[in-house]
Amino acid sequence: MAEITISEILDDLRVADEALLKLERRYWITSEQFFELYNQGLLDDGEHAEDFSEWAGFYKLKQRREASFRKLGEKRLKELKALMRGSTIKLKPQILLRHFLTTSMYSQISGKIVSPQQI
Numbered sequence: 001m002a003e004i005t006i007s008e009i010l011d012d013l014r015v016a017d018e019a020l021l022k023l024e025r026r027y028w029i030t031s032e033q034f035f036e037l038y039n040q041g042l043l044d045d046g047e048h049a050e051d052f053s054e055w056a057g058f059y060k061l062k063q064r065r066e067a068s069f070r071k072l073g074e075k076r077l078k079e080l081k082a083l084m085r086g087s088t089i090k091l092k093p094q095i096l097l098r099h100f101l102t103t104s105m106y107s108q109i110s111g112k113i114v115s116p117q118q119i
Contacts, residue, residue: 006072009065016062023055031059 020031027034037043038056045052080089 004068006069009069009072012061012065013069016058016065019054019058020062023051023058026051031055031062035059 023034024031034052034055038052043052080091083090
């Protein structure tokens with residue numbers, strides 16, 4: 001299975017957030033509150049089954065993508081700390097190539113582990 005890129009994660013989060021806000025405005029409860037009711041089977045979803053199914057799907061997507069984003073952020077933080085010189089971390093914007101290459105690919109390019117800034 002291919003690793004999801006940061007761009008894909010952020011795009012999915014944007015889409016999910018827009019859909020969730022639309023449904024929160026329509027039903028006047030938060031997505032978290034909705035999902036709790038939904039999971040407990042407390043909603044009469046007769047005429048709103050399609051909305052509720054969509055809402056639950058976007059809520060789960062958001063949860064998964066936020067978890068993926070945290071995981072990538074933790075990995076990036078470890079990389080930054082490993083490259084740290086002195087007592088500060090130099091945080092720079094990442095080039096597009098960074099989103100598509102894994103650390104193992106970096107090492108295959110040069111024969112050694114290199115940072116994204118070195119590419």
